[in-house]
Amino acid sequence: xxxxxxxxELSTNLFVLLGLGLAVGFLSGMFGVGGGFLMTPLxxxxxxxxxxxxxxxxxxxxxxxISGMIAHWRRGNVDFRMGSLLFCGGIVGSWLGVELFKELxxxxxxxxxxxxxxxxFLLVVGILMGLESTRALFYQSRQIQRKANYHTWIxxxxxxxxxxxxxxxxxxIPPVVIxxxxxxxxxxxGVGGGFIMVPVLIYLIGMPTAVVIGTSLLSILVISAMSSVAHAxxxxxxxxxxxxxxxxxxVIGAQYGTRFGLRLKAVQLRGLLALMVLTVAxxxxxxxxxxxxxxxxxTVLESSI
Amino acid sequence: xFAVMIIINLRWLKRFWLTGLVGMFCVCxxxxxxxxxxxxxxxxxxxxxxxxxxxxSTFSGTSILLFGAKDRPGDIIVIFRxxxxxxxxxxKERKFGIWVNHxxxxxxxxxxxxxxxxxxxxxxxxxxxxxxxxxxxxxxxAFDAAREIKDKNFKEFKTALLRVQTAQDLFSSNLGQVNFIxxxxxxxxxxxxxxxxxxxxxxxxxxxxxxxxxxxxxxxLEVKKSGFSDQIWNFANFNSEIYAFIALFLxxxxxxxxxLAFRKL
Numbered sequence: 369x370x371x372x373x374x375x376x377e378l379s380t381n382l383f384v385l386l387g388l389g390l391a392v393g394f395l396s397g398m399f400g401v402g403g404g405f406l407m408t409p410l411x412x413x414x415x416x417x418x419x420x421x422x423x424x425x426x427x428x429x430x431x432x433x434i435s436g437m438i439a440h441w442r443r444g445n446v447d448f449r450m451g452s453l454l455f456c457g458g459i460v461g462s463w464l465g466v467e468l469f470k471e472l473x474x475x476x477x478x479x480x481x482x483x484x485x486x487x488x489f490l491l492v493v494g495i496l497m498g499l500e501s502t503r504a505l506f507y508q509s510r511q512i513q514r515k516a517n518y519h520t521w522i523x524x525x526x527x528x529x530x531x532x533x534x535x536x537x538x539x540x541i542p543p544v545v546i547x548x549x550x551x552x553x554x555x556x557x558g559v560g561g562g563f564i565m566v567p568v569l570i571y572l573i574g575m576p577t578a579v580v581i582g583t584s585l586l587s588i589l590v591i592s593a594m595s596s597v598a599h600a601x602x603x604x605x606x607x608x609x610x611x612x613x614x615x616x617x618x619v620i621g622a623q624y625g626t627r628f629g630l631r632l633k634a635v636q637l638r639g640l641l642a643l644m645v646l647t648v649a650x651x652x653x654x655x656x657x658x659x660x661x662x663x664x665x666x667t668v669l670e671s672s673i
Numbered sequence: 674x675f676a677v678m679i680i681i682n683l684r685w686l687k688r689f690w691l692t693g694l695v696g697m698f699c700v701c702x703x704x705x706x707x708x709x710x711x712x713x714x715x716x717x718x719x720x721x722x723x724x725x726x727x728x729x730s731t732f733s734g735t736s737i738l739l740f741g742a743k744d745r746p747g748d749i750i751v752i753f754r755x756x757x758x759x760x761x762x763x764x765k766e767r768k769f770g771i772w773v774n775h776x777x778x779x780x781x782x783x784x785x786x787x788x789x790x791x792x793x794x795x796x797x798x799x800x801x802x803x804x805x806x807x808x809x810x811x812x813x814x815a816f817d818a819a820r821e822i823k824d825k826n827f828k829e830f831k832t833a834l835l836r837v838q839t840a841q842d843l844f845s846s847n848l849g850q851v852n853f854i855x856x857x858x859x860x861x862x863x864x865x866x867x868x869x870x871x872x873x874x875x876x877x878x879x880x881x882x883x884x885x886x887x888x889x890x891x892x893x894l895e896v897k898k899s900g901f902s903d904q905i906w907n908f909a910n911f912n913s914e915i916y917a918f919i920a921l922f923l924x925x926x927x928x929x930x931x932x933l934a935f936r937k938l
Contacts, residue, residue, distance in 0.1 A: 372730040374902035375909055379733065379867055431924035435932025462775065476774045580782050593921055600917030604909050608920045609902075612927060619931030656771040661841070663766075664833035665774070669759040669871070 375607035376420045382613065389617020396432070396618070397625025398478055398632075401617065402588065404429050404559035409648050416610070418479045422469070423605030424614075425607060429592035431505045431615040432622075433560060439587050440582025446597020447533035447579045450543055451586040454565075457544035458591035461551020466598035469555055471605065475580045476667060481525075483652050485556050490649035493563060498642035504635045534575045535585075542573055547587060560588040717880045717888040718742045726865060727899035734867040737894065739876060741859050747882035748792045750809055750849045751861045752798075755786035755896070756872030757816075762830045762837075778830045783816045785870040789836075790849030790861045798881045807879060807886070811835050811844055842866040871896050 370379040388410055396403030404425050411421035472478040498501040525539030546568055565584045569575045575583070587648055600606040629637060722738035739751060760783045766775040791798065795809045805813045812835075838844040842865070852860045863876075876892040900908060909916045 370730070370731065370733060371903050372732060372906040374898075377906075427920050427924050431928035431931070434925055434928035438929070444723060475756050476761065476777065480771075480773050484795075584920065596924070597917040600909065600920055601913045604913055606909070606917070606920045608905065609921055611920065611924055614926060616925045619935070620929070623935045630824055632763070634934075658772075659767075660765055660772055663764050663772075663831070664767075664837055665763050666765070666834065669683060669761065669762040669779075 370434075371609070371613070373416075373420075373607050374608050375424075375605065376416050377609060378415070378418070382412070385610070385613045387413065389614040390621035391617075392614075393621025394625035394628070395431075395617030395621075395641075395644070397622035398629035400629070401641070402429060402432055402560040402562050403562060404432075404642070405490065405557070405611070406487075406648060407614065407618075408410055408482075408558040409652060411610075412482075413651070417605075418467035419441055419473060419481050419603060419605045420607055421612070422482060422556070422558035423596070423599040424468050424605055424607045424610045424622055426554055426592050426595040426599055427606045427611045428466040428614055428618070429554070429558070429560040429588065431611065432618055433562075433585050433589045433592065434663050435619075437582065437585040438672065439621070440585060444533075445579050445582035445584075446586050447575070447583045449529065449584070450534055450536075450579075451590075453529075453540055453543035454547035454550070454583070455590035456547075456589055456593075457547025458554070459547075459594045460553035461548035462555045462595035463551070463598050464592050465555025466595060466602050467554040469599075470602050480656075483656055485553070485618065487652050487656065489553070489557065489559075489564075490645050490652070494645035497638050498646065501635050501642060505636070508665070527546045529647050532568045534579050538573055546572075547591070548615055551595065554588075554591050555599065560592055562588055562661055566653075683794045701889055704820055710933065714868070715888065715890075716743055717878060717890050719876075719878050719890045719892050721876065721892055721894060724894055726869070726894065726896045728869070728871065728896065728903075729898075729900040730902045734869075735863060735865045736854060736865045738864065739878070739892070740777055740860040741861075741878060741890075743880050743883070743888075744857060745880075745887065746799050746856070749859055750792075750795055750807075750877075750879040750881060751790040751849070751859075751863075751875065752807070752877040752879075753786070753790075753808065753863045754784040754808075754877075755790040755870060755874045757782040757784055760834065761782070762834050764830070764833070773933040776826070778826065778833060780816050780831070783834065784814065785872070786843050786874070787811065787814065788845040788849060788862070789861055790851050790912055792853070792859070794848070799884060800888075802854045802866075803884075803886065807877070807889075809879075811839075812845060842870060843868070843870075865896075 369382045371382040371385070372379045392403045392407045392410065395401075395405075395406060405426060408421050408425040411425070412418050415426075435448070446663055469478060472481050525541050527538050527540045528537055531536050546565065550565055553559060553561045554566070561583050562581075565587070566580055569580050569584060570577060630641075719739065719741045721740070726735060726737070737753075737921070741749065744747070760780045761777055763774040763777045765772045768775070789795070789810060791809075795804060799807070799809065804810060808814050814836075835844060839846050845848060845864075849861060849863065854860060874896060875893040876894060878890045878892070879886055879889040897903070
């Protein structure tokens with residue numbers, strides 16, 4: 369059964385979309401990640417215009433992060449001070465990202481930039497995770513313990529604030545900068561970026577693992593909301609029908625993914641995820657390096673009616 | 674004053690009603706348009722099965738039936754063409770190992786859709802000059818680059834434009850059939866693909882005899898989105914701010930409802 373997507377302006381099979389939502393939801397539930405980094409490239413692979421895939425992706429992240437954020441909030445695992453610093457930077461970043469996105473779109477280079485961003489992002493994440501999981505396979509017994517007085521150069525920066533929830537006394541600059549970068553990534557790639565933010569918050573700032581997920585979900589929620597609104601206003605590329613179909617699939621898929629994920633070991637999970645991330649990256653690299661069958665493309669200027 | 678005129682008029686009508694009527698008719702005709710006079714003995718009559726194509730959420734292409742009658746011998750050419758727009762053609766080139774959009778040419782007044790049907794090969798019916806004039810056939814489409822461009826590039830880009838449009842079923846390179854029911858009645862079926870752009874289309878029907886255009890009829894047709902998807906598109910494009918917040922609100926609700934629905938399990 370075909371369904372016409374009003375913003376993407378094409379007909380797609382409804383069951384393909386539902387299946388895609390289910391699959392990405394399942395994987396994100398299984399691995400405990402947002403799934404935006406898989407959803408956007410897969411949407412592009414099935415023929416949704418890259419611009420619409422990204423805009424709709426940001427909107428979809430809102431749906432997928434809200435429930436997790438509420439759950440963590442109930443358990444008191446959200447550091448609101450840290451979260452608000454992150455999303456203040458993020459709001460500026462995502463707004464700037466959307467404006468840049470618009471410029472690149474008009475110059476006809478946005479597809480290339482999205483692909484490049486994804487290739488770099490997926491390669492880095494995939495390789496790091498792959499290395500970590502293979503290392504963990506060999507040295508399973510050795511546990512890396514965080515020292516009580518964990519200090520890096522980050523802790524020497526000025527404008528220090530006290531974060532009671534995170535039991536930290538650090539500068540406000542790194543969270544704002546991290547948020548800003550996440551905002552840019554969100555607008556360019558249609559991802560939440562929890563993937564990058566969580567390790568950065570743990571290793572660079574030294575946040576306790578208990579609050580890091582809830583806090584990053586809060587900032588992801590606000591950043592993706594901002595990015596979605598900005599995309600819908602500047603680029604008109606948020607397809608609510610597409611969001612609804614994918615979100616329904618993703619919500620259901622995530623439930624089963626979580627249950628399935630509990631049966632696997634963390635190391636195996638990380639290895640699998642790394643493999644998947646690298647496969648998507650490989651497909652994108654192939655697309656960039658392979659000579660396209662048609663070198664020419666047409667853009668219709670809507671203004672000249 | 675007015676009443677007096679009407680009374681005089683009535684008296685006139687009573688005495689010379691026939692001459693008066695014909696006279697008035699002639700005056701009317703002359704004052705409207707000289708074209709109108711020819712319409713009286715138009716050798717070609719055309720109608721189409723539908724003046725409007727509506728694209729709704731389940732649209733998967735359709736076809737339009739064009740009927741015609743002609744009262745003198747000759748051949749028929751039917752051109753179905755759609756909203757003219759400015760198009761940017763971009764060509765990918767290899768830079769640092771990856772394929773990126775590099776050179777670009779803007780073309781003005783390119784029909785977004787073009788299909789052709791004829792009772793004989795158009796080259797046999799009309800001179801090249803005439804084919805160009807009436808834009809019969811893809812190679813005779815008159816669109817120009819918006820800027821001055823080197824000849825060689827222009828040709829290459831134009832050929833590519835035709836090729837890409839044809840690959841997307843928006844230009845039809847093969848000739849559609851004109852089916853004659855008898856000597857004077859004919860019928861043409863035009864296939865409309867599911868990716869047809871919205872806008873105003875024109876169907877030109879040409880009657881040709883001995884290499885000359887006898888008559889030309891232009892029938893308009895509108896392709897528009899309809900129903901819910903049309904409303905969404907309009908809303909997203911003309912009320913972007915409100916749409917943005919509705920989209921945000923919807924995804925918040927869906928995410929929240931989803932977590933509620935599954936917490937019970």
